[in-house]
Amino acid sequence: MNTRQVHTILKETDFVHESGTAEELRVAEYLKAQCEAMGVQAALEPFDVEMSSVKFSLLTADGISYPCHGYRLCGSGSVEAPFQYLPSMDPLSLAQVRGKIVLLDSGLSHFAYQDLFEAGAVGFITYTGNVFYRDHDIDQKELRSYVSLGKKMLGVNLNAKDAAKLARQNPATVRIEVDQEEYAGQSHNVVAMLPGSCDEYLVLSAHYDTTSLSHGSYDNMTGCIGLLCVMDELRNKDLHYGIRFVFCGSEERGLLGSKAYVAAHEDELSKCVLNVNLDMIGSAMGKFIACVSAEEGLVHYLRYLGSEIGWSIESKTGVYSSDSTPFADKGVPALSFARTSPRNQAEIHSRNDTISLLSDKQIIQDGRFVAEFTRRMAQSAKCPVTRTIPDKVKNELDEYLNRKRRG
Numbered sequence: 301m302n303t304r305q306v307h308t309i310l311k312e313t314d315f316v317h318e319s320g321t322a323e324e325l326r327v328a329e330y331l332k333a334q335c336e337a338m339g340v341q342a343a344l345e346p347f348d349v350e351m352s353s354v355k356f357s358l359l360t361a362d363g364i365s366y367p368c369h370g371y372r373l374c375g376s377g378s379v380e381a382p383f384q385y386l387p388s389m390d391p392l393s394l395a396q397v398r399g400k401i402v403l404l405d406s407g408l409s410h411f412a413y414q415d416l417f418e419a420g421a422v423g424f425i426t427y428t429g430n431v432f433y434r435d436h437d438i439d440q441k442e443l444r445s446y447v448s449l450g451k452k453m454l455g456v457n458l459n460a461k462d463a464a465k466l467a468r469q470n471p472a473t474v475r476i477e478v479d480q481e482e483y484a485g486q487s488h489n490v491v492a493m494l495p496g497s498c499d500e501y502l503v504l505s506a507h508y509d510t511t512s513l514s515h516g517s518y519d520n521m522t523g524c525i526g527l528l529c530v531m532d533e534l535r536n537k538d539l540h541y542g543i544r545f546v547f548c549g550s551e552e553r554g555l556l557g558s559k560a561y562v563a564a565h566e567d568e569l570s571k572c573v574l575n576v577n578l579d580m581i582g583s584a585m586g587k588f589i590a591c592v593s594a595e596e597g598l599v600h601y602l603r604y605l606g607s608e609i610g611w612s613i614e615s616k617t618g619v620y621s622s623d624s625t626p627f628a629d630k631g632v633p634a635l636s637f638a639r640t641s642p643r644n645q646a647e648i649h650s651r652n653d654t655i656s657l658l659s660d661k662q663i664i665q666d667g668r669f670v671a672e673f674t675r676r677m678a679q680s681a682k683c684p685v686t687r688t689i690p691d692k693v694k695n696e697l698d699e700y701l702n703r704k705r706r707g
């Protein structure tokens with residue numbers, strides 16, 4: 301794969317392609333065609349996703365109206381109540397929310413939402429963006445089903461500048477109205493295989509969907525191109541372990557594609573010796589990292605490999621907020637690679653995630669490193685990574701997947 305091909309792929313997928321939309325499906329078909337152009341068959345595996353189209357959203361505060369987007373899947377209707385800015389979720393703050401509509405500084409995690417609901421809040425307001433930027437973008441957020449567990453409450457999202465204005469106004473009363481149509485939809489994983497001589501295999505994953513405002517160049521067409529790079533480098537090699545490529549849909553809504561993959565393939569996960577996930581590589585600036593949800597030995601192996609072949613890498617154990625996590629949760633050793641950008645050099649989940657953040661050359665170099673690591677694993681006589689997830693990682697998985705509060 302060369303820089304011209306990388307640039308073409310980035311250009312041809314340079315549009316918003318959110319979970320469950322026709323645009324997401326278009327990119328799935330595009331990735332399938334990219335695999336097949338290399339002579340590797342690929343198939344789309346559909347899975348169900350909850351969808352919503354928000355028809356109408358309104359926020360007024362003592363008669364002043366604010367541009368907003370109603371949360372998807374939060375229900376339809378209206379609510380009017382006293383306003384409460386809630387910068388913290390400590391017990392004293394929560395004791396003040398009964399019967400109120402709250403403005404939050406954070407997104408809505410499972411436990412935060414459940415706490416607000418239990419404390420009697422009747423509506424919520426969040427915000428995204430940056431008070432220093434000129435844009436007035438408002439991200440389209442969603443009340444995820446694993447956050448609400450069916451307990452719905454109306455909510456809207458604002459631009460950060462309007463959130464500051466609302467906090468300063470400190471109105472007596474706010475009113476939220478949302479009208480939306482909720483329906484069942486589909487998203488897809490794109491699956492392709494390079495066979496090995498034994499029936500066990502590695503799974504390489506990268507998500508291809510975007511959020512509502514992002515074209516997803518850095519997050520995560522770069523990871524998808526990384527997978528295509530690996531496919532290109534290894535497609536004519538003799539492999540002991542096979543390599544299955546999974547381009548995941550709907551990652552941005554809570555890893556829905558990889559969760560669907562591990563559920564649909566549960567009975568064969570024992571054959572998956574390792575998951576290697578890519579989420580954001582090839583940025584013009586930033587360091588290469590490995591987040592290992594597997595034994596400590598793999599952390600050291602990556603450091604040694606880096607030293608041996610001259611590749612700077614920061615390697616540690618942990619849980620990465622990406623598609624490696626559902627694999628680790630099923631007991632499959634997993635890791636995510638990324639080139640993480642310094643603060644203010646790249647942004648994701650906004651209009652600022654564009655091709656201009658990236659280096660075609662760096663994408664290829666990062667892809668080649670992943671291919672070298674993958675080759676060593678796939679050609680190993682016995683995959684050296686043991687099938688044990690350390691207790692520290694299991695604990696982080698419990699917290700990340702909302703089975704346990706953060707300690």
Ligand SMILES: [Zn+2]
Pocket residue numbers: 507519520551579580622
């Ligand atoms: Zn991502």
